[in-house]
Amino acid sequence: MQFELEKAIPVLERTPLVIESLLYGLDDEWIYSNEGGDSWTPFEIVAHLVHGEKTDWIPRTQIILGEGSKEFTPFDMEGHIKEGRGKTLPQLLDEFKVLRKENLAQLKAVEISPDLLNNTGIHPVLGEVTLRHLLAAWVVHDMTHIHQISRVMAKQYDEAVGPWKQFMGVLGGRR
Template sequence: MEFNLTESIQILGKTPYVISDILKDLPDTWIKTNEGGDTWSPYDIVGHLVHGEKTDWISRTLIILSEVTDKTFEPFDRFAQFKNSKGKTLDKLLNEFCQLRSENLQKLKAFKIDEQALMKTGVHPEFGPVTLKQLLSAWVVHDLGHINQITRVMAKNYKIEAGPWPKYLAVLQDKL
C-alpha cells in the first residue's frame, strides 16, 4: 500500500482515543502488569508515547523540512518514560498524550507537505539517511504496534484463566 498522508493523520489522530478507551478507569492490575522481565506495562507504553510526542516525530520532521546543513536527529531515549512518568497517574499521562498528539497533528498539517517534501531526508543516528515519508510511515506503524502491545499484555493477564483456549488464541501465544 502506498503512503497516504491524510489517512496516516487519521490513524495518528485516533491512537490516543483508542488507548484511552482501552485503559481508562481500569485498576492497576490491568495497567501496571507486564509480560515479565524488562517488558513494559500499558502504563509504561503510554509514558513512552508521551515522550515520543515531545522529542521524536515532529522534532525530526522539523529537521527534515529545515534548511540546516546537518540534518542528524538526536538519539531517542526509548526508556525515558521510566523517569518522566514517575508520580503521574495514568489519567494524567493519557490526557497529556491526547493534548500533545492533537498539537503535533496540527503542526504536521500546517507544514503543507507535498510529494517533494516527503522525499526530503534526515539522518537517523542508527539507520543513516531516511525520508520524511519513511519517518511518517514509521510513526503510524509505531502507534499500531503499541496498541497491539497493550492489548497483548492485557490479554496475558487471563492466559491461565482461559483454560484450554490459549491453543486457539493467537494473542496468548508467544509466536506473535
C-alpha cells in the same frame, strides 16, 4: 499500500482515543502488570508515547524539513521512566491527547507536498531516511503499541483461558 499523509492523519488522530478506551478506569492490575522480565506495562507504554510526542516525530520532521544538520538526536528509550514519574495514568492519557493534537496541527500547517516526503534526515542507527519513512513509521509505531498493550493485557489471563489458549493468537495460539 503506498503512504499517503491524508490517510495516515486519521489513524494518528484516533490513537489517543483508542488507548484511552482500552485503559481508562481499569484496576491497577491491568495498568501496572507486564509480560514478565523487563517488558513494559500499559502505564509505561503510555509514558513512552508521551515521551515520543515530545522528542521524536515532530522534532525529527522539523530536522528533515529545516536547514542545517539533518542528524537526529538518538531517542532515549528510558525517557518514559522520567515521563511517568509522579503522574497517574489519566494524567498521561490527557497529556498524550493534547500533545498529539498539537503535533498533528503542526504537521498539517506545513502543507507537505509529495516532493517534501522525499526529503531526508540521518537516523543514528538506520542512516538516511525520508520524511515519508518517518511519518509512515509514526503510524505503525502507534499500531505496535496498541498491539503491545493488548498483548500485555491478554497475558494476564494466559493461564485463566485454559484450553482456549490454543485459539488465542495474542497468547501464541494458532489464530
